[in-house]
Amino acid sequence: MxxxxxxxxxxxxxxxxxxxxxxxxxxxxxxxxxxxxxxxxxHNKYMVTERAVYIGTSNWSGSYFTETAGTSLLVTQNGHDGLRSQLEDVFLRDWNSLxxxxxxxxxxxxxxxxxxx
Structure with a gap:
């Protein structure tokens, strides 16, 4: 790794x-x-951008997307409130943690x- x-x-x-x-x-x-x-x-499986959040069940490996079944949710949001903002806060909490x-x-x-x- x-x-x-x-x-x-x-x-x-x-x-x-x-x-x-x-x-x-x-x-x-x-x-x-x-x-x-x-x-x-x-074991989080999400991605946050400036306007959207992707949440899925697949690991971040190509074979999970091409050889297995999974589900995902893509949410595009404007503004600072909502799911995208909440997951950005989770990411930043982990990124800046001990x-x-x-x-x-x-x-x-x-x-x-x-x-x-």
Whole structure:
């Protein structure tokens, strides 16, 4: 996973003024919790843009969209109130939380569980 995240971070380009930020979201787990697969993960499946929100049941992997059945909801909203705004707040809460780590510091913080944010 780390190689994939570093490849995303490499898309940052001063010539095109691309600003891509990548973090690891690490949910702490004690020894007993770490033995339970996927017990301590942030398993959100949504995307927020300036005007819309996408909420789905599929993981963010191409095969989930081409080889499995799932459902999704796309909501386009104007203004600052509503579902889009609420999910933006959730994203920012997680992005700025103590569990969210920059790639250069994440290696020291990652235990048994790490997930892409």
């Amino acid at each position: 780390r190689s994939f995240l570093l490849s995303l971070a490499a898309l940052r380009d001063n010539h095109t003024h691309s600003d891509i930020q990548v973090k690891l979201f690490v949910v702490p787990a004690d020894e007993a919790q770490a033995r339970i697969p996927y017990a301590r993960v942030n 569990y969210s780590h920059n790639l250069d510091t994440a290696a020291d913080s990652v235990g048994n569980a790490c997930r892409l944010l």
